[in-house]
Structure formats: C-alpha cells, structure tokens
Amino acid sequence: MTRSVYFFGNGTADGTRDMKVTLGGKGANLAEMTNLGVPVPPGFTIAADQCVAYLEHGGISDALRAEVRDALARLEDVSGKRFGDPANPLLVSVRSGASVSMPGMMETILNLGLNDETVEGLSRASGNPRFAYDSYRRFLQMYADVVLGVSIHRFEQLLATKRLTTGAASDSDLSAEALRSLVKEYQQLVRAVTGADFPMDPQVQLWGAIEAVWHSWTLKKAVDYRKVNGIPHTLGTGVNIVSMVFGNMGDDSGTGVAFTRDPSTGERRFYGEFLVNAQGEDVVAGIRTPLHIDEMARLLPGAYEQLLDTQARLEQHFRDMQDIEFTVERGTLYLLQTRTGKRTTAAALRIALDMVDEGLITQREAVRRLQPNQLDQLLHRVIASTAHATPIAVGLPASPGAASGIVVFDPDAAEQRHLKGEQVILVREETTPEDFHGIVAARAVLTARGGMTSHAAVVARGMGKCAIVGCTALEISNEHRSMCIGDHVVAEGDWITLDGGTGRVFLGDLPTQPSEVMRVINGVLPQADAPTYQGFATLMGWADAHRRLKVRANADTPRDARVARNFGAEGIGLCRTEHMFFEGDRITAMREMIIARDEGGRRRALEKLLPMQRADFEGIFQAMDGFPVTIRLLDPPLHEFLPHGGEESFLLAQSLGLARQELARIVSALRETNPMLGHRGCRLGVVYPEITEMQARAIFEAAVRAFRRGIDVRPEIMVPLVSDVSELRHQRAIIEQAAEQVMGVMGERVPYLIGTMIELPRAALTADEIAHQADFFSFGTNDLTQTTFGLSRDDAGRFLPQYLEAGLLADDPFQVLDAKGVGKLVKWAVRDARDVKAHLKVGICGEHGGDPRSVTFCHEAGLDYVSCSPYRVPVARLAAAHAALAAANAPA
Numbered sequence: 001m002t003r004s005v006y007f008f009g010n011g012t013a014d015g016t017r018d019m020k021v022t023l024g025g026k027g028a029n030l031a032e033m034t035n036l037g038v039p040v041p042p043g044f045t046i047a048a049d050q051c052v053a054y055l056e057h058g059g060i061s062d063a064l065r066a067e068v069r070d071a072l073a074r075l076e077d078v079s080g081k082r083f084g085d086p087a088n089p090l091l092v093s094v095r096s097g098a099s100v101s102m103p104g105m106m107e108t109i110l111n112l113g114l115n116d117e118t119v120e121g122l123s124r125a126s127g128n129p130r131f132a133y134d135s136y137r138r139f140l141q142m143y144a145d146v147v148l149g150v151s152i153h154r155f156e157q158l159l160a161t162k163r164l165t166t167g168a169a170s171d172s173d174l175s176a177e178a179l180r181s182l183v184k185e186y187q188q189l190v191r192a193v194t195g196a197d198f199p200m201d202p203q204v205q206l207w208g209a210i211e212a213v214w215h216s217w218t219l220k221k222a223v224d225y226r227k228v229n230g231i232p233h234t235l236g237t238g239v240n241i242v243s244m245v246f247g248n249m250g251d252d253s254g255t256g257v258a259f260t261r262d263p264s265t266g267e268r269r270f271y272g273e274f275l276v277n278a279q280g281e282d283v284v285a286g287i288r289t290p291l292h293i294d295e296m297a298r299l300l301p302g303a304y305e306q307l308l309d310t311q312a313r314l315e316q317h318f319r320d321m322q323d324i325e326f327t328v329e330r331g332t333l334y335l336l337q338t339r340t341g342k343r344t345t346a347a348a349l350r351i352a353l354d355m356v357d358e359g360l361i362t363q364r365e366a367v368r369r370l371q372p373n374q375l376d377q378l379l380h381r382v383i384a385s386t387a388h389a390t391p392i393a394v395g396l397p398a399s400p401g402a403a404s405g406i407v408v409f410d411p412d413a414a415e416q417r418h419l420k421g422e423q424v425i426l427v428r429e430e431t432t433p434e435d436f437h438g439i440v441a442a443r444a445v446l447t448a449r450g451g452m453t454s455h456a457a458v459v460a461r462g463m464g465k466c467a468i469v470g471c472t473a474l475e476i477s478n479e480h481r482s483m484c485i486g487d488h489v490v491a492e493g494d495w496i497t498l499d500g501g502t503g504r505v506f507l508g509d510l511p512t513q514p515s516e517v518m519r520v521i522n523g524v525l526p527q528a529d530a531p532t533y534q535g536f537a538t539l540m541g542w543a544d545a546h547r548r549l550k551v552r553a554n555a556d557t558p559r560d561a562r563v564a565r566n567f568g569a570e571g572i573g574l575c576r577t578e579h580m581f582f583e584g585d586r587i588t589a590m591r592e593m594i595i596a597r598d599e600g601g602r603r604r605a606l607e608k609l610l611p612m613q614r615a616d617f618e619g620i621f622q623a624m625d626g627f628p629v630t631i632r633l634l635d636p637p638l639h640e641f642l643p644h645g646g647e648e649s650f651l652l653a654q655s656l657g658l659a660r661q662e663l664a665r666i667v668s669a670l671r672e673t674n675p676m677l678g679h680r681g682c683r684l685g686v687v688y689p690e691i692t693e694m695q696a697r698a699i700f701e702a703a704v705r706a707f708r709r710g711i712d713v714r715p716e717i718m719v720p721l722v723s724d725v726s727e728l729r730h731q732r733a734i735i736e737q738a739a740e741q742v743m744g745v746m747g748e749r750v751p752y753l754i755g756t757m758i759e760l761p762r763a764a765l766t767a768d769e770i771a772h773q774a775d776f777f778s779f780g781t782n783d784l785t786q787t788t789f790g791l792s793r794d795d796a797g798r799f800l801p802q803y804l805e806a807g808l809l810a811d812d813p814f815q816v817l818d819a820k821g822v823g824k825l826v827k828w829a830v831r832d833a834r835d836v837k838a839h840l841k842v843g844i845c846g847e848h849g850g851d852p853r854s855v856t857f858c859h860e861a862g863l864d865y866v867s868c869s870p871y872r873v874p875v876a877r878l879a880a881a882h883a884a885l886a887a888a889n890a891p892a
Contacts, residue, residue, distance in 0.1 A: 003047070003067075004046060004047045004049075004050050004063070004064050004067050005044055005045070005046055005047070005064075005067040005068055005070075005071045006019075006022075006023060006027065006031065006044060006045045006047070007042075007043075007044045007071050007074055007075075008030055008031045008034040008040065008042065008043060008044065008045070009034065009040075009041075009042025009043065009074075009075070009078045009243075010042065010078055011034065011035075011037060012034065012035065013030070013031035013032075013034040013035050014031065015027065015028055015031035015032075015045065016028065016031055016032055016035065017029055017031070017032035017318075019031070020099040021048070021099045021235075022047050022048065022049070022238075023045045023047060023048070023097070023238050024045070024048050024096070024097035024098050024099055024237055024238030024240075025097055025098065025099055025100065025101055025339055026045075026095060026096075026097025026238065026240055026337055026339065027045030027097050027238040027240050028099075029337065029338050029339055030043065030045070030240065030242070030337070031045070032317075033314070033335055033338060036313070036314075036317060038310055038313070038314070038335050039306075039310075039332075039333055039334050039335060040334065040335050040336075041242050041243040041244070041245050041334050041336070042075055042078045042079060042242070042243050043075065043092070043240060043241050043242030043243055044068075044071040044072075044074075044075065044240075044241055045097075045238050045239065045240050045241075046064070046068065046210065046238060046239040046240075046241070047238060048098065048099065048235060048236040048237055048238045049236060050064060050214075050236075050239075051213075051214045051217055051236035051237050051238070051239070052234065052235075052236035054211070054214045055214060055215075055217065055218065055236070060207070060211075068206075068210075068241075071241075072206075072241075075090065075092075075241075075243060076090055078243075079243050081243075083113055083202055083203075083206075084113060084115075084118065084201075084202040084203070085118070085121065086117040086118055086120065086121045087121050087124075087125075088121060088125055089113055089114070089118035089121050089122055089125075090113060090243065091111050091112060091113040091114060091118075091122070091135075091243075091244040092112050092113060092206070092241050092242060092243055092244055093108065093109065093110045093111075093112065093240075093241070093242050093244055093336075094108070094109045094112055094206070094209040094210065094213060094239065094240070094241055095108045095109075095213075095239075095240045095242070096108070096213045096216060096217075096237045096238070096239060096240070097237060097238045097239075097240055098217075098231075098235050098236070098237040098238070099235055100229075100231045100235065101339050101340065101342070102222065102225055102226070102229075102231070107146045107212055107213055107216040108142070109139070109142045109143055109146055109147075109209045109212070110135075110138060110139065110142060110244065110279055111135045111136065111138055111139035111142075111244060111279075112139060112143070112202070112205050112206060112209055113202045113205065113206075114135060114136045114139045115200040115201075115202065116200065117200075118202070119132050119133065119135075119136045119183075120132075122135065122136075126246075126249060128249060128250065129176040129180075130174075130175065130176035130179060131246065131248055131249045131250065132176075133176055133179035133180050133182075133183055134171075134174070134179050134248055135246065135248065135279075136179075136183050137159075137179055137182050137183050137186060138279060140155075140183060140186040140187065140190070140198060141155040141159075141186065143198075143205065143208070143209065144186070144189075144190050144198065146209070146212045146216070147208045147209060147211075147212045148190060148193075148194055148198075149193075149194075150189065150190055150193045150194065154189055154193070155186060155189065158182065158185050158186065158189065159171065159182065162174060162178055162181070162182050162185075166178050172248075172277050172278070186198075206241070210239050210241075213237060213239045214236075214237070214239070216237075217236060217237050220436075220437065221434055221435075221436040221437070224436050224437050224440060225436055225459075242336070245327045245329045245332075245334045245336075246279070246327070246329050247275075247277070247278055247279050247327040247328060247329065248277055248278055248279050249277070249329060249330055250277055250330070251276055251277055251299075252300070252328075252330050252331050253276070253277055253327075253328050253329050253330055253331075254274050254275055254276040254277060254278060254296070254299075254300060254327070254328045255274060255275055255278050255279055255325075255326065255327045255328070256272055256273055256274025256275065256290070256293065256296070256325070256326055257272055257273060257274075257323070257324070257325050257326075258270060258271065258272025258273070258274075258293050258307070258311065258323075258324050258326070259271045259272055259321060259322070259323055259324075259341045259343075260311045260312070260314065260315040260321050260322045260324070260341070261315075261321045261341075261343075261347070261351055262347065263321070263323075263341055263342060263343040263344065263347055263461065264343075264344050264346075264347055264397065264398070264399070264400065264461070265344075265346065265347055265350065266343065266344075266346065266347035266348065266349065266350030266351045266354070267350070268354060270293060270308060270311060271293065272292075272293035272324075273290035273291060273292060273293060273451040274290055274291055274293055274295075274296050274326075275290045275291065276291070276299060276300075279327075289449055289450070289451060289470050289472065290451045300328055300331065302331055303328040303331060303332070303333045306333045307326060307333055310324075310333070310335060311324060314338050316360070318338070318340070319355070319360045319361055319365075320340050320341075320351075320355075320361075320369075321340070321341045321343060321347075321351050322338045322339065322340065322341055323337075323338070323339050323340070323341035323342065324337065324338045325337040325338075342461055343461065344377060344399060344400055344461055345370070345374040345375060345376075345377035345378050346377070346378065346400065346532050348369060348370050348374060349370065349378075349532065349535045349536060349539060350532075350535055351369075352365075352366040352369045352370060352539065353366065353535050353538060353539065363542045364542075364546065364885055366539065366542060367539065367542050367543050367546060367878070367881050367882070367885065368882060368885060370539065370878060371852075372852040372855075372875045372876070372878040372879040372882065373852060373875060375536075375874045375875050375878060376875070377400075377401070378515060378517045378532065378536055378874075379514075379515055379517060379518055379871065380400065380401035380402070380466075380515050381401065381402050381512035381513060381514060381515060382400075382401070382402045382499070382501060382512060382513055382514075382515060383402045383497065383499050383506075383510055383511070383512055383513070384510070384511040384512055384513040385513060386511065386513075387510045387511050389497075389506045389507070389508070389510055390506075391499075391504035391505055391506055392473075392485045392486065392488050392505055392506065392507055393471050393473040393474065393485045393486075393504075393505040394471070394473075394502075394503050394504050394505070395446070395447075395468040395469055395470050395471030395472075395474075395503045395505065396451060396457070396468065396469050396470040396471075396503050397468060397499075397500055397501055397502055397503035398454075398456065398457035398460060398461060398467040398468060398469045398500065398503075399457065399460040399461040399465060399466055399467035399500050400466065400500045400501040401444070401465070401466035401500045401501070402466060402497065402498065402499050402500065402501070402510075402512045403423075403425065403443040403444035403465075403466040403497070403498050403500070404423065404425075404443070404495060404496070404497040404498075404508075404509040404510060404512075405422075405423040405424045405425040405442070405443045405444065405495065405496070406422060406423065406424055406425065406492075406493050406494065406495055407424075407425055407427050407483070407490055407491070407492055407493065407494050407495075407496055408424045408425065408426055408427065408438075408442070408492060409426075409427055409428070409476065409478060409481055409483075409492055410428075410438065410478075411426060411434070411435040411436075411437055411438020411439070411441070412437075412438065413438075413492075414426045414437075414438035414439075414441045414442050415437050415438055415440075415441040417441075418441035418442070419441075423443050424441065424442050424443065425442055425443060425444045425445070425446060425496060425498060426438045426439060426441075426442040426444075426445050426446070427445075427446045427447075427474070427476065427483060428445070428446075428447050428448070428456070428476070429447065429448050429449055429476055430447045430448070430449045430450045430454060430455070430456065430469075431445065431447060431450075431454075431455050431456040431459070432455060435455075436459065439456070439459055439460060439463070439465065440463070442465070443465070443466070444460075444465055444466035444467060444468075444498045444500065445460050445465065445466075445467040445468075445469075446467075446468050446469075446471060446474070446496075446498060446505065447467075447468070447469045447470070447471065447474075448470075448471055448472060448474035448475075448476060449469075449470060449472070450469045450470050451469065451470055454469050454470075456469050457469050466498050466499075466500035467498075467500055468498050468499075468500060468503050468504075468505060471503075471505060473485050473486060485505070488507065490507070494507075495507075495508050495509045496508070497509060497510040516530050516532045516533055517530070517532060517533045517536055520533040521563070521566045521567065522563075522566075523566075536874075539878075540568060540874060540877060540878070542881075543877055543878050543880075543881035544568070544877060544881070546881045546884050546885055547877065547880035547881040547883070547884050548859065548880070548884050549855065549858060549859050549863065549864070549865060549866055549876075549880040549883070549884075550570045550571070550843075550864060550865035550866075551568065551569060551570055551865065551866055551867075551868070551873055551876045551877050551880060552564075552569055552570055552571040552572055552573030552574075552627075552628075552630070552843065552845075552865050552866070552867040552868075553567070553569035553571075553572055553573065553867060553868065553869065553870045553873055554572070554573060554574040554575075554576070554845060554849075554867050554868060554869055554870075555569075555572050555574075555575060555620070555870055556575055556576050556577075557616065557619075557620070558616065558619030558620050558622070558623050560870055561619070561620045561623035561624055561629075562623045563870045563871075564623075564870035564873055565623055565624060565627075567870055567871070567873035567874055568873055568874065568877055569624075569627075569870065569873045570627055570865070571624060571627035571628040571629060571630070571714075571865075572620060572624055572627070572628070572629040572630055572631075572867070573630050573778065573843055573844075573845045573849070573865060573866070573867020573868075574630060574632060574718075574778070574845035574867050575617075575620060575629060575630065575631045575632060576632055576635065577613065577631060577632060577633060577634055577635075577695060578634055578635055578636050586609065586612050587641065588652075588655065589605050589608040589609050589612075590605075590609060590641050591641055591652055591656075592604075592605040592608070592656060593605030593606055593609065593691075594641055594670070595656065595658075595663065595666045595667075599688075599690060602688060602690055602691075603690055606690060606691065606694040607694075609694065609698075610694050610697060610698050610701075611698075613694075613695065613698035613699075613702075614698040614701050614702045614705075615702075616702075617629075617631065617698060617699055617702035617703070617715075618702040618705055618706050621702060621703060621706040621711055621713045621715070622706060622709075622711055625711045625712055625713075626712040626714075627714065628714040628715075628716050628753075629713075629714060629715055629716065630716040630717075630718050630755075630776075630778060630845070630867075631695075631699055631715060631716065631717055631718065632718045632720050632757060633682070633685060633691075633692060633695050633717065633718065633719055633720060633731070634684055634685070634691055634695065635680055635681050635720045635721065636680055637670075637672060637675035637676075637678055637679060637680045649663060649664070649667075676783075676786070676792065677787075680720075680721060681719075681720040681721025681722075682719050682720060682721050682722050682727045682728070682730075682731055683721065683727075685719070685730075685731050685734070686727060686730055686731070689734050692731055692734045692735065692738075693734055693737075693738050696717065696734065696735045696738035696739065697738050697741075697742055699715055699717060699752075700715075700738060700739050700742040700743060700750070700752070701742055701746070703715050703750045703752070704742065704743065704746045704748045704750060707748055707750050708748065713750050714751065714752075715750070715752045715753075716752065716753040716754075716755060716775075716776060717735055717752065717753070717754050717755070718755055718756060718757050718776075718778055719731045719732070719735075719754070719755070719756045719757070720756070720757045720759070720780070721757070721759060721760065721783075722756045722757070722758075722760070722763050722770065723760045723762045723763055724762070724763075724766070724770075725766065725769040725770045725772065725773055728756050728770055728773045728774060729773050732754050732773055735754055736754070739752065753775035753776055753841075754773075754774070754775055755774045755775050755776035755777060755778065755841075756770060756773075756774050756777065756778075757777075757778050757779070757780040757845070758770075758777050758778070758779045758780065758784065758826075758829055759779070759780030759781075759782075759783035759784045759787065760783070760784070760787050761784070761787055761788055761825060763829070764784070764825040764826065764828060764829040765825070765828065765829075767828070767829035767830075767832045767833040768832040768833060768835060768836050770833070771832070771833035771834075771836040771837050771840060772836060774833075774837075774840070775840075775841070776840065776841040776842065776843075777829065777830075777833060777840060777841070777842045777843075778842075778843050778844065778845045778867070779826055779829075779842075779843070779844040779845070779846065779863075780844075780845060780846050781817055781822060781826075781844050781845075781846030781847075781848045781849075781854075782814070782846040782847055782848075783846075784822055784825065784826075784846070785813050785814055785817075785818060785822050785846070788818070788821055788822050788825060789813060789818070789821070789822075791813075793814050796814070800812055814847070815847075815848075815851060816848070816851055816853050816854055817848040817851065817853070817854035817857050817858075819857050823857055823861070826844075826861055826863075827861050830842055830861060830862060830863065841864050841865075842862075842863050842864055843858075843863055843864055843865035843866060843867060844858055844863060844865075844866050844867065845867040847868065847869070848866075849866035849867045849868035849872070849876060850866075850868030850869055850872030850873075850875055850876050851879075852875065852876075852878075852879035852882070854866075855876055855879035855880055855883060856879065856882070856883040856886070858883075859880060859883035859884060859887065860883070860887070866880070
C-alpha cells in the first residue's frame with residue numbers, strides 16, 4: 001500500500017527535506033528540523049498527492065482515514081493528551097504546504113479540537129481561563145471563515161464592538177468574561193449565517209479543515225499566485241497537522257517571524273518581529289504592529305538566546321537564508337516552520353556573494369540562486385534627487401523601488417483600473433490573500449498595519465513591487481473612499497508616490513530617477529561608489545563563465561546599441577532598419593520613395609535616405625566595436641509609413657506637388673487585405689531591388705568608414721521573410737554586387753555575412769535548401785509563432801486570456817516559446833541546415849530571446865545565440881548560465 005501520512009516527533013521523523021514533492025516544503029522542513037533536534041511540536045503530514053486525488057475524484061479513501069487515525073493516536077501518545085478529551089485536550093493546527101513556497105496563499109487553522117467542553121479542560125489545565133477563551137474565539141473565527149464560509153469581517157466587527165464596549169485598547173486587554181461572551185456571539189453568528197450550529201465533534205472539525213486546505217488550492221488567490229510565479233497547478237498541497245503550542249498564554253509567551261538575514265538588504269543580521277501574548281497569525285496577518293526582534297532579548301531572554309542559536313544552525317544546515325516562524329510557550333521555544341526566505345533582488349545578490357565568501361556555497365550555486373527575471377528589480381527607479389517634497393507619513397520600507405499612482409482602496413477596483421491603463425497604488429488597512437489580484441495589478445502597496453513579515457510585505461517583495469507597511473498614520477474610510485494622514489485627506493483617484501526604500505509617503509506624482517545599477521550603466525555614477533552594481537557585475541561575470549549561449553541585443557539606434565553593450569551584449573542580433581525612418585526628414589523621404597511613380601523617382605528618394613542610414617549604421621558599428629551587427633533589410637508593409645487622411649495627408653501632398661485625390665489613390669492602392677502576409681520583407685526587395693541596393697550600399701559604406709577609424713566591424717545582413725531559397729539567392733546577388741561596388745570604389749574590404757530570418761514554416765521546412773545560400777540563420781520567433789499558430793499577435797489578446805484560463809494553452813506563445821510546435825520547426829531547421837553547413841551560425845531575435853524558459857530551449861536546441869531587448873540582456877545572460885548549469889547537472 002502506498003504511504004500517505006508521515007509522522008514527526010520526539011527527535012525522529014518519517015521524512016526529510018528531500019521529500020518536498022511528497023510532503024510539501026513545510027512538511028519536509030518540519031521533518032528535517034525534527035531530525036536535527038530542533039524543538040518542533042510533534043505532528044504529521046498528509047502527502048500532496050492526496051490533495052490532487054481529492055480534487056480530481058472527490059471523496060476520501062478508507063485507507064487514508066485509517067492512516068490519519070493511526071497518526072493521530074501516535075500524536076496522542078507522544079503529547080500525553082487526547083484529541084477531544086474534555087479533561088486534557090489535544091489541540092492541533094492545520095496548515096497547508098506545497099513543494100514551492102506560496103506565502104500567505106493557503107489557509108491555516110489554529111486551536112482545532114476546541115469545543116464548549118474542551119475549552120473548559122484547557123482552562124483548568126492551563127490555569128488561565130482568559131487564554132483558553134482567547135484560543136477558542138480565534139478557532140471559531142478561523143474555522144468558520146475557512147471551512148464554513150462565514151466572512152472573517154463579520155467576526156472582526158463583533159471583536160471591535162467588544163473592545164469598544166469594554167474599553168479594551170487591544171485584543172490582549174479583553175478579559176476572560178468578555179471573551180467568553182464573545183464566543184457565544186461568534187456561535188450565534190455562525191448559526192445565523194449557515195443555518196447550523198458550529199461543529200463540536202473534533203473529528204468532524206479535523207476532516208473539515210483538511211478538506212478546506214485541499215479546496216484552498218483552487219481558490220483564485222492561489223491560482224493567481226501560481227500563474228504569476230509559474231508554479232504548476234498539478235503539484236497539490238500537503239496538509240500539516242501539528243500539536244498546538246501557545247504564544248498567547250501570558251507575558252512569558254509570544255510568537256514571531258524572523259529571517260536569518262535582512263530580506264531587504266541582505267545584511268548578515270538576525271532580522272524579524274514578534275508579539276508578546278499572541279498567536280502566529282497575528283504577526284503575518286498584520287493585525288497588530290509587532291515589536292522588533294531585538295526587543296525579545298529583553299522580554300524573553302532565555303528563549304531569545306535559544307532562537308539565535310537555532311537560526312544559525314538552520315542557516316548552516318540549509319545553506320541559505322531562512323524564514324522561520326516560532327512560538328514561545330511559557331518560556332519554552334518551539335519552531336513551527338523554516339523555509340527559504342523571500343528576499344529582494346539586491347538582498348539575494350548580497351546574500352549569494354556573501355555566502356560564497358563564507359564558504360557556504362560555490363560560485364555555481366550562487367549563480368543558480370538568483371532567478372533571471374529577478375534582475376529586473378535592480379533596474380527599478382528611485383525618487384529623483386531633485387524632488388524636494390516633504391513626506392506626509394512614514395511606514396516600514398517593506399520592498400524597494402519608487403512608484404507613483406492613483407490611490408485605490410480595494411483589489412477589484414485596482415484590477416479594473418489597471419486594465420484601463422491606469423497606474424494604481426493599492427491602499428489597505430492590511431492585505432490578505434484575497435487581495436492578491438489587486439497587488440498584481442498595482443504598481444505599489446501601502447498598508448496601515450502590519451510589519452515587515454506581513455502578507456503585503458512578503459508578497460510585494462517576492463514580486464519586486466514597491467511596498468510600505470505599518471504606516472500607522474493612515475486612517476482609511478472605506479465608506480468615503482478616502483484616507484486621512486494628519487491634516488491631509490487623500491481621496492480615491494488622487495496621486496501619491498511611495499519610496500519603498502525608506503518607507504516615505506508623498507502627495508502627488510514625484511519624478512523618479514534610475515537605480516544605482518542603471519546610473520552606473522549610464523555612466524553617471526562611478527562603480528567604486530556603487531556596491532550593488534559591483535555585486536551585480538561579479539555575479540554576471542560568474543554567469544558568463546558558465547554559459548554557452550551568446551547574448552546579443554535587438555537595437556535600432558546607436559544609443560540603444562551603447563546601452564546593450566553596457567549590459568553585456570555580445571553584438572546586435574536584430575537592427576530593424578525601418579525603425580530609422582519614422583521621424584523628421586526621414587519619414588518624408590521615405591514617403592517620397594513609396595509614392596514615386598517610377599524607378600527614377602524611387603532612386604532619387606533613396607539617395608536622400610542613404611546618408612541617414614549610413615550615419616546610423618556607422619554609430620552602431622562604433623558602439624559594437626569587435627562584435628557582430630545583424631542588420632535586417634526593410635521589412636514592414638509600405639502603407640505603415642503613409643498618413644491616412646487629415647492634415648498630415650494634406651501637407652504630404654503639398655510637399656510632393658500632388659493633388660490630395662492623387663495621394664489618396666496611391667495610398668488606397670497600397671492598402672492590403674492582410675498586410676502582415678502581404679508585400680513586405682524580401683518581397684519588397686524583389687519588386688523594388690533598388691531598395692535592397694540602397695540599404696546594402698549604406699551598410700557597406702558605413703562599415704568601410706568605421707573600419708578606416710580603427711573599428712572592428714562585423715556586419716551581418718539579414719534578408720527577412722524568405723519562404724524559398726530563390727528569394728534569398730535573388731537578394732544575395734544584389735547585396736554582393738553592392739558590396740563589390742562600394743569596396744572597389746573606397747579601396748577597403750571588410751568581411752561580411754549574408755543570411756536570413758526564418759519566420760515562416762516553409763522556410764523552416766526547407767532549411768536545407770536555404771542553407772546553401774545563407775551564412776547564418778536567425779529565427780524571428782514572433783512571426784514564426786504567428787504563422788505557425790495562424791494567430792495575429794495584435795488580435796490574439798482578445799481571446800488568448802480565455803485559452804489560458806481554460807487550460808487550453810499552458811502559456812501565452814508570444815511570451816514563452818512554444819516548444820512543441822514552433823520549437824519543433826526550429827529544431828528541424830537547425831538539424832537540416834547543419835547537415836548542409838555543419839558550422840552554420842544560428843540564433844533567435846524574437847522577443848522570446850529575453851524569456852528564461854525560451855532561452856533554456858535555445859540552449860537545448862543547440863543555437864549559438866539569443867537576441868533580446870537591451871534591458872533584458874542581463875536576464876538572458878543569467879538564464880543562459882542556468883541552462884548550461886542544469887544541463888551539466890550542477891548542484892542547485
């Protein structure tokens with residue numbers, strides 16, 4: 001029989017940390033800590049595959065019920081208490097835990113096993129009636145919300161009323177009698193909402209909680225989190241049933257969350273928060289603003305010393321920064337969880353480098369520690385140094401970056417306004433997992449309550465969004481859709497600016513400036529004054545040492561080329577020449593060429609364009625000195641350059657000496673039914689060879705001029721939209737003739753390559769033929785995806801979200817390369833082409849070149865390089881290193 005339940009307690013456990021897929025991260029780490037001798041309350045874990053089975057088939061097997069019954073009996077023996085015993089009750093917590101950390105996404109229930117009889121037994125056993133009824137009201141509230149569907153806000157209203165009527169300043173000031181009365185009110189609320197009494201049978205409670213954890217895997221907040229973070233929906237979650245320890249037994253008890261290093265900066269210092277006389281959810285939910293962990297040394301000195309020793313042991317054992325939850329019950333420390341801690345990218349960078357210096361991890365492991373997409377955080381803007389605004393409030397700086405936006409007070413409104421293109425900042429008393437979709441939509445998050453380990457802080461930090469929490473000066477009125485900060489009233493729709501690095505809140509839309517890394521990249525900050533940039537450069541150097549794939553950039557101007565070079569690009573993989581024509585005198589000359597009545601008119605216009613193109617190419621060659629520059633010949637439909645009526649058409653007709661009606665006739669004649677599959681790409685050069693000739697002359701003249709200045713030029717001319725080898729042969733002949741003419745006249749020769757962009761299925765399927773005429777291939781995966789799927793990228797946004805929602809597609813194929821279809825064409829083309837030319841250079845230049853999963857595919861497919869936007873170059877470099885290390889089975 002396959003095992004489904006795994007026990008831990010008394011220093012031994014059935015599992016280890018290597019069983020995360022089976023037990024989930026929380027269950028595996030509880031087992032590991034138990035084996036290490038860390039003080040962990042005993043308990044057991046139901047394997048994650050039981051969640052999957054339950055959601056697929058419904059119902060609970062007799063075998064699983066028997067295993068849980070046996071594990072519960074074993075837990076009773078270890079604890080010396082009995083589940084449901086009125087005299088000495090065993091109480092448990094029920095927590096979820098997937099193999100991939102999903103902080104705050106899943107449901108937790110504490111104090112399970114309490115009822116009207118066992119609460120009295122807990123009161124007598126503890127000698128503390130107030131503690132017993134405080135635990136009972138918490139259980140009623142959690143269980144009713146999670147399992148029975150009674151809104152937690154209904155209970156919070158009753159709790160707030162009880163504080164008001166009794167004069168209690170906080171929950172911890174409520175007396176035993178007040179809590180006893182509150183319990184009755186909670187039970188009445190449950191009966192009124194559900195039509196049934198709260199379940200008193202602990203067995204019914206237990207299975208209700210287990211099923212609720214399984215169901216919570218399908219909640220919108222959990223599904224949204226997995227989508228954003230690329231976590232498979234098929235994993236399921238383990239269920240952890242753990243003997244309760246109590247942090248709410250008085251001033252010698254407490255609970256907290258801590259990190260072995262600072263999750264915002266990466267500094268090597270114990271960092272966290274705790275509350276005296278509280279249970280764990282009080283900290284992570286932000287219900288009370290906690291104390292700094294250093295205060296624990298004064299209030300609970302013995303437990304604090306033990307906690308310091310334990311956190312150091314855990315970091316050494318797991319060899320990574322740990323996020324731990326702990327409870328102190330009457331002076332005795334218990335660890336409830338350890339997991340790899342969420343951190344900002346700046347912190348991740350510092351921690352990885354420091355741990356290499358400390359000998360905890362290798363350079364290869366340090367490279368693997370940073371996820372490629374995390375690097376975007378290092379490029380976040382900060383409030384400009386020229387902005388002289390006075391903050392209206394200061395909270396806790398939970399996640400760095402600067403962001404401005406309009407204030408929105410609920411997640412649904414944030415999502416709706418974001419979809420309209422508005423920049424929003426979500427402002428809440430505190431966030432809960434139900435707010436996740438609003439956090440995704442917002443540029444930043446601001447909360448009135450909660451600490452650095454609250455839900456808002458952890459989720460925003462993990463997503464790289466600016467966040468400020470625990471801003472106690474905020475007074476939010478949901479009724480009036482406004483907030484007060486001192487004398488300032490901010491209504492929904494007003495602009496504010498957050499500085500997540502300092503915790504400051506400002507009125508209005510303040511200017512921002514580039515991050516430290518960007519200031520160094522842009523040459524305005526010396527590297528010596530930029531420690532984060534130094535760490536970034538060190539890690540990227542390690543990554544470069546391990547990757548095989550080269551990384552180029554898509555850049556159309558000398559400025560973009562310089563930025564790409566500064567980001568570590570090893571050449572230009574796509575220079576889109578049409579982007580050089582869309583402004584100033586260039587667009588006028590381009591339009592003159594398009595509407596010319598004959599070849600002579602076109603050549604006269606092209607002579608005006610040639611020096612413009614030549615200057616741009618020369619600047620790009622200079623920026624990429626020593627690296628290849630792939631220049632794509634003119635590609636888009638000609639009608640895109642022309643005005644379509646209005647004042648602009650009148651001015652163009654006037655400048656060209658045409659009647660408006662004549663211009664309208666020409667424009668109409670150029671209009672196509674399906675321009676993306678019409679007269680564009682190499683088809684322009686076939687019909688108008690003078691266009692190809694002009695562009696080739698501009699490239700070669702620029703190359704020779706740059707060569708004369710001592711620049712190492714390596715032009716690669718790319719013919720777009722080839723579907724048959726005859727097209728490439730035709731265009732190649734024009735380009736070679738132009739090369740001979742230019743180099744013959746100028747008296748200098750520079751090496752060059754002529755290749756093609758593979759962006760049509762027929763080109764991929766006849767790659768062996770095309771390879772005879774090509775010096776290189778570059779896969780234009782944007783168009784190859786469109787033509788393979790038969791999807792217009794411009795129109796697919798209307799229905800692709802529904803495909804993704806229904807699971808018809810795992811990913812948007814325009815964001816992640818479709819390995820099964822488009823990828824198969826790529827592999828076929830590479831294989832067939834290299835059968836003809838074994839060392840044919842092959843890369844991709846579509847936007848997939850900056851997507852980490854697509855980069856991994858390119859590594860596996862044997863491509864030579866990827867090309868992406870300049871700002872994605874660091875991401876692609878790190879992704880290429882990850883792909884190489886994974887292929888070599890490097891240790892994680």
